[in-house]
Amino acid sequence: MEVAYLIETVIKVVVILLIFSALAGIGTYFERKILAFMQRRLGPMNVGPYGLLQVAADGIKLFTKEDIIPSGVVAPIFKIAPVITASTAFMAAAAIPFLPQFEIFGYTVHPIVADINIGILYILGIMGVGLYGPLLGGMASANKFSLLSAARGAAVFISYEVVTGLSILAPIMMVGSLSLIDFNEYQLENGWIVFNLYGVGFIAFILFWIAAFAETGRTPFHLIANDHEIIDGFGTEYSGMRWGLFFIGEYANMFFISFVIPLLFLGGYGDGSILGALALLGKVAFFFFFFLWVRAAWPDVRPDQLMWLCWKVLMPIAVVNILLAAIIMI
């Protein structure tokens, strides 16, 4: 049993790594195309049919580009920072059930690497660790703009993590477990958490959704790599695949958080049938699309506005929400 379990886990890890590395690349293609269509442009068109091979061209470019370590940087930290971002993004995926369990050649496969009983806590914790990538990379870069960006990243981090943690407390109180599979079972019996408990679930959902934008550093809260300074924030001194790792980490994070939101609030994969699995993938696709949609529509906020939003608006709402949930459940 031990050997079989080990082999199964290794295979699952490799499959998830491969699929989501590829998806991160294809995600950039989707992002460029959708942003282009929303701005009445065509986006990448020249490499391959409809620019489909643009991802491969970008990959070749990133892999073959010279890896420059500028003089003056703190080299070991500078080198390890992108690895932190990418690896933590994938580590967080260990506790996400991507599909309902299915049978293949009479062998039951659970498409989750490890169904640990602290599932969602582990996911959010590891995703939080991922912020050390931009933070350390920016601080080690010996560049004032990178340093500013790292400082902004830290400020944003302590703001949104509070909201993320508090907003999922109410659903956790309903379910009584941290495992995402238990979340799914609960919602199968009692309906989606979004509609549960007289709107408490809905408020928690909205709060978590807003915090997810900050968590992944997407546009309304795209403050870590600040576009206003024209340069790429913490990534200014990076080149080649080290910069590419930041990118893969960001996009993998987007996909994983797009899985987590439906699993937490929108019924997940339901009863585990093929229809349920497709429904989950549809929800994931919607949330991923919404990330791109928002990027085309909304402007960035200032760091102080984000902190105002998180500390003065969202956190009180989250706390009141928890109290409401507790009172209603008693």
Added chain:
Amino acid sequence: MNTQAFNDRNVNDSYYMVDIEEYPTDGWGRFKRVIKRTFRGELFVGLWVVLREMLKFNIHTIQYPLEKMPIGPRYRAVHEMKRLWESDAERCIGCGLCEKICISNCIKMDTKIDENSRKEVSEYTINLGRCIFCGYCAEVCPELAITHGGEYENGSEQREHYIDYNGMLTPLEMMTQGKQQEFEGFGAITPHEDARMKKTPLAY
């Protein structure tokens, strides 16, 4: 001197101040503004606008090397020398006006009397390295002989290489096909030229 007439930019009385709400000064006012902005759904207007444009799929991209915009007739690119429609001979009569008017001194021409005792252009060069494409030569030319073309895809190590006199001349094949384009830019004949024609005053 009274300069009020120059400083007063209100050309008429139809100007009015845009009605802008006062900024809130106290906390309660700011709170009300936040609530109003939160629930007025302005964010969703933005989302709808970009989604609508995506669904309409009215793409404005021109894929340049494959597709090109028509260039305006008044565009002043590298010069062209036109031929007469009747005889396919060069229109240039060697008057030298373009050489005289050229403000960057880039046109150089030489003329001689040919065997029919007509003036003939023996040498005509435009130094495109100096030319500023002002269009004066095309405007001053009495025969509409030198004009500007629309060819903007020039590439060379030096601008002098773009074109020579024979390259500027309309090719004879184009004349036989009747495809020479008349110039509509500076100095060209305007649509109402016939009505504006007057008799030449000879009685000086």
